[in-house]
Amino acid sequence: RPFEDQVQAIIDGTVWSPPEDVRSLRGRTLRLKNESLTDVDALASDGDHLILVDAKARMPRASLWQGEYTAIQADDKHATASLANWTRVLKALRTSPIGDNYDLSRFKSIEGAVCYPYPVFTLAPQAATQLRCAAVRMLTFPEELRDAFRSTNR
Numbered sequence: 001r002p003f004e005d006q007v008q009a010i011i012d013g014t015v016w017s018p019p020e021d022v023r024s025l026r027g028r029t030l031r032l033k034n035e036s037l038t039d040v041d042a043l044a045s046d047g048d049h050l051i052l053v054d055a056k057a058r059m060p061r062a063s064l065w066q067g068e069y070t071a072i073q074a075d076d077k078h079a080t081a082s083l084a085n086w087t088r089v090l091k092a093l094r095t096s097p098i099g100d101n102y103d104l105s106r107f108k109s110i111e112g113a114v115c116y117p118y119p120v121f122t123l124a125p126q127a128a129t130q131l132r133c134a135a136v137r138m139l140t141f142p143e144e145l146r147d148a149f150r151s152t153n154r
Contacts, residue, residue: 003057008042014149016044031100038089049133052112054086079122082114
């Protein structure tokens, strides 16, 4: 969980640091209709908006930094699948803001990002999508996340 803790610490250093009642969702597996939906790695809130972060503690191999096509392709495939899954989870949470063990009905919006420890090259269409409530892209990395949350006004 060190990478998840790092991501949450970045958020906590900004105005998006969640209040304790929201923070209690962190680490919890959200359940909907007796099915596990997701676990909450990190989260941000400004009161009206909730941003759930799926933290991917995937370490890059040397072959990625050397630009090997197969390594870049594997990263693209992993990021594309992660974004598709996170999009599915977010849709379920928006459709059912009250689940078996959570109540997100107080939030005007529920959004999310997937955070890798490094910038990932991918052609996934939702990767560059900026969240409506903050200057965060759906596919992000720690430094970008920090800068985006610090530059976002409430």
